[in-house]
Amino acid sequence: MxxxxxxxxxxxxxxxxxxxxxxxxxxxxLGSLKxxxxxxxxxxxxxxxxxxxxxxxxxxxxxxxxxFLRNSMIIxxxxxxVVLVVCTPMAYGITKLVSPRxxxxxxxxxxxxxxxxxxxxxxxxxLFFARVGLTGTLVGVVLAHLAMQMPFIVWxxxxxxxxxxxxxxxxxxxxxxxxxxxxxxxxxxxxxxGLNAAAILAFIISYNEFLFAFFLAGYDAQPLTVGITRxxxxxxVGAQYGVVAAYGTLxxxxxxxxxxxxxxxxxxxxxxxxVKG
Amino acid sequence: MSSRRHFNPWAFILPGVIAGGVVLxxxxxxxxWISLHxxxxxxxxxxxxxxxxxxxxxxxxxxxxxxxxxTLVFSVGCTIxxxxxxxxxxxxxxxxxxxxxxxARFFMAFYLVPFVATQVVVGMxxxxxxxxxxxxxxNFVLGLFGADGPMWLISxxxxxxxxxxxxxxxxxxxxxxxxxxxxATVPEELLESAEVDGAGGWRALALIKLxxxxxxxxxxxxxxxxxxxxxxxxxxxxxxxxxxRTTNVLSLLVYNEGISNSDMGxxxxxxxxxxIIVSILSLVYMRVARLGDLGN
Numbered sequence: 001m002x003x004x005x006x007x008x009x010x011x012x013x014x015x016x017x018x019x020x021x022x023x024x025x026x027x028x029x030l031g032s033l034k035x036x037x038x039x040x041x042x043x044x045x046x047x048x049x050x051x052x053x054x055x056x057x058x059x060x061x062x063x064x065x066x067x068f069l070r071n072s073m074i075i076x077x078x079x080x081x082v083v084l085v086v087c088t089p090m091a092y093g094i095t096k097l098v099s100p101r102x103x104x105x106x107x108x109x110x111x112x113x114x115x116x117x118x119x120x121x122x123x124x125x126x127l128f129f130a131r132v133g134l135t136g137t138l139v140g141v142v143l144a145h146l147a148m149q150m151p152f153i154v155w156x157x158x159x160x161x162x163x164x165x166x167x168x169x170x171x172x173x174x175x176x177x178x179x180x181x182x183x184x185x186x187x188x189x190x191x192x193x194g195l196n197a198a199a200i201l202a203f204i205i206s207y208n209e210f211l212f213a214f215f216l217a218g219y220d221a222q223p224l225t226v227g228i229t230r231x232x233x234x235x236x237v238g239a240q241y242g243v244v245a246a247y248g249t250l251x252x253x254x255x256x257x258x259x260x261x262x263x264x265x266x267x268x269x270x271x272x273x274x275v276k277g
Numbered sequence: 278m279s280s281r282r283h284f285n286p287w288a289f290i291l292p293g294v295i296a297g298g299v300v301l302x303x304x305x306x307x308x309x310w311i312s313l314h315x316x317x318x319x320x321x322x323x324x325x326x327x328x329x330x331x332x333x334x335x336x337x338x339x340x341x342x343x344x345x346x347x348t349l350v351f352s353v354g355c356t357i358x359x360x361x362x363x364x365x366x367x368x369x370x371x372x373x374x375x376x377x378x379x380x381a382r383f384f385m386a387f388y389l390v391p392f393v394a395t396q397v398v399v400g401m402x403x404x405x406x407x408x409x410x411x412x413x414x415x416n417f418v419l420g421l422f423g424a425d426g427p428m429w430l431i432s433x434x435x436x437x438x439x440x441x442x443x444x445x446x447x448x449x450x451x452x453x454x455x456x457x458x459x460x461a462t463v464p465e466e467l468l469e470s471a472e473v474d475g476a477g478g479w480r481a482l483a484l485i486k487l488x489x490x491x492x493x494x495x496x497x498x499x500x501x502x503x504x505x506x507x508x509x510x511x512x513x514x515x516x517x518x519x520x521x522r523t524t525n526v527l528s529l530l531v532y533n534e535g536i537s538n539s540d541m542g543x544x545x546x547x548x549x550x551x552x553i554i555v556s557i558l559s560l561v562y563m564r565v566a567r568l569g570d571l572g573n
Contacts, residue, residue, distance in 0.1 A: 014384050018387050027407075093287065096286035106290070120552050121304045210510040225510075228397065255395060260387070
């Protein structure tokens, strides 16, 4: 096929898009290393004038970064564990439904809950958790994350399970494997890449989540996303742009580096289910 | 097949259905139930059934109308922008000489950055380092071309645009990934024969590739539309709904009414209206785009 424009031009376009993706993060990173009392222009950010670690020191000391990081980790890992335990068998079972009507009905309900506005869930949860004393607990936030993630993770795992040839399972059944044995010893290992993708995406989504944590977590259970908004809104920090940048960098950079390392799982997870054949 | 008789798939599905019912079903029903009451936080014992009063009040509330309008502008804007950007990037990535190379894999890894970037941080980053009129990245780049950029988030005329672009930035990676994977399924022979007939380059893209992946375009547009419709994090951190109320999308209005104003009845009425709007939008959309058989 005759291509649009020369190879060099196309590379230029792709590099331009890469710049759009990463430049804002780089500018913030540079800003975090500067004396925070004033805004700095882009050329000033590139110079070494006013270099300081002070913004990071304040993020750790006054911003209590480690406290919120701990909450973020507990929430994200628990959420990913609960989500996988609930959603993986469910997706497997759905692919084994013989009646197309039952399968369509349940797939449709999974898909439609994927579009649910989160505030619809967050307000009643807020009231309910207040009533049963779960407000400000990590358990409440994890349950909310289960609600938020279920439709997407079931959807994702459906695609991976559907890719297993039935002959493999039938052979295992003939060899005397129990239904659970087929699932646990035959199918689960075959969808291991899918499980990895689901776990990674579930972790990233939970780590980044703000709305539910904001509504449901009191101070003790706040993750980083809520921690930063409370911290930079505080009177003693005020308009300290460098501190905001440092705190933001401390939140965003680990997850970006992690994503770059495991990028092929993210790619396979996000394209699964949307693209067949 | 005979031993299949002992296998009931519902044994695997049921725990998930129950969990989903508890964490998804119960709150949705509750949201509707609360929306029929007058219920103010800190005065929870004083719960009075008022029927559809909260909805009637909303219909007459200009702030609600404003929010509905800005939410629709915001979600449609984000959808169009991210789908077009996604198609452009994925098309170039799919061209011969780039697809499948290690350079393509390198680019794709970095194209994920907006997708994995924490939304509240993206909002703050946008406010302080991207859209800031004097020192921000956007006006700096515009300045390189001799243009004087607008006030962006500070001005009521431009704040919505900046908010849409920020959120579309975050949504585009998903579109790039799905379109890139979808374009790989276009048979090479088809393109070669089209080329022989003189339809290469742009024409092949418009006449062959895009029609072949229309199903994926429809699917991505639906995902983007619904996820922009419920967006809270990015807008909250970027503009907080301002300036004035120009970017006060429905999710933020729910927060204003329910948490700040502690009027739970009205807040739930708004959020339930969102649910109705998004259901209608996606049902109509799935009909029109023939996405009804998704997942089969």
